[in-house]
Amino acid sequence: MADQANRLREQVMRRIKPESSVRKTKVIAVTSGKGGVGKSNVSLNFALSLVALDKKVMIFDLDVGMANIDVLMGVSPKENLISMLEKNLSLEAVIETGVNGLQYIAGGNGIGKILNLSGDQLNHFFNEFGSLQGKVDYIILDTGAGLTDEGVRFLQAADDVFLxxxxxxxxxxxxxxxxxxxxxxNTQLPVKLIVNRAISSQEAERTAGNFQKASEQFLQKSIDMLGWIPDDGTVRKAVIAQSPYLLEYPNSKASIAVHKLVRTYLEIPSSYKLGVKGFLTKMLFHK
Ligand SMILES: Nc1ncnc2c1ncn2[C@@H]1O[C@H](COP(=O)(O)OP(=O)(O)O)[C@@H](O)[C@H]1O
Ligand SMILES: [Mg+2]
Structure with a gap:
């Protein structure tokens, strides 16, 4: 049985276009230790700032319990990744086009099932997800807080992890x-810190510094701070208006900070693991 599943995976993997012939699709996973720190707002506004630079971006809502990217954008998806598998739908059928052409996919309940697919469903998932290779520049995963087994699998398969x-x-x-x-x-995982809701650059630096110190001392791992976003009242107002702050309040401190974060991100050399193909391989083959 296991051999058969492996053969099937390999067949499907071969059908995904090699990355050299198409644009590179990078996968960024956004995560945090606890909920409510601003992951979804960071994911969404970071994505929209990339879109403003003419990048094609797809955002994936994997925060099952607190799925709310759709709420932040004011859209209500009819289908999701799980219903795609259950009803044998195409990926096209579950992609929502949100604000400014940002593409969006809801994870749906039971996203962990993806790690235990077999046979036809696995084949279908690989084909559909693999078809994203080269179609978008960035796939942003808004993951749940904390650690579930599937969460870790998504994170360790990404090109970059924003904490x-x-x-x-x-x-x-x-x-x-x-x-x-x-x-x-994985000791090499490229994790980048984003400090959200700091009241000053000093506070952001101090916060990141404390975290970096602990990481260096106890894990011998150095982590870069990608940037910080101020605590800004317009964020809450935008959430209530169900419109991303980057669009609702383009000149707010938070919006300016997010644009800066994106510029910094695009300037640094970042890791790349063969895009969608690398992501699928890592997620599904590495336990
Ligand atoms: N930079 C910020 N400034 C002020 N409030 C913020 C900021 N970022 C997030 N918030 C507040 O925190 C709440 C939770 O944010 P959210 O992105 O949903 O967190 P998570 O996805 O981590 O659970 C938002 O509804 C908003 O009120
Ligand atoms: Mg969230």
Whole structure:
């Protein structure tokens, strides 16, 4: 049985276009230690800032319990990744086009099932997900907080992991737990810190500094801070208006910070693992 499943996976993998013939599709996973630190807002506004630079971006809502990218954008998806598998739908059928052409896919309940697919469903998932190779520049995964088995699998398969923290100590200690769990699996994982809701650059630096110190001391891992986003009242107002702050309040401090974050990200050399193909391989073959 296991052999048969492996052969099937290999067949499907061969059908995914090699990355050299198409544009590189990078996968970024956004995570945090605890919920409510601003992952979904960071994911969505970061994605929209990339879109403003003419990048094609697809955002994936994998935060099952608290799925809310759709709510933040004011859209209501009819289908999701799980219904795609259950009803044998094409990926096209489950992609929502959100604001400014941002593409969006809801994960749906039971996203962990993806790790246990077999036979036809696996074949279907690979074909559909693999078809994204070269179609978009970035796939952004808004993952759940903390550590579930499937969450870790998504994270360790991504090209880049953004770890969102707040200045409050519980967010930092929980995020450290996530980092440690990832580090145990892969010491080379490119994790980048984003400090959200800092009241000043000093506070952001201090927060990141404390985290970096702990990581260097206990894990011998150095982590870069990608940037920080200020605590800004317009974020809450935009959430209530169900419109991303980058669009609702383009000149707000938070929006300016997100654009800066994206510019920094695009300037640094970042890792790349063969795009969608690399992502699928890592996610499904590496336990
Ligand atoms: N930069 C910010 N400034 C002020 N409030 C923020 C900021 N980022 C997030 N928030 C608040 O935190 C809430 C939770 O954010 P959300 O992105 O849903 O977190 P998560 O996805 O991590 O659970 C938002 O509804 C908003 O009120
Ligand atoms: Mg969220």
């Amino acid at each position: 969102v923290i707040n200045p409050e100590p519980p967010s930092i200690t929980d995020a450290y737990g996530v980092l440690k769990a990832l580090h145990v699996r």
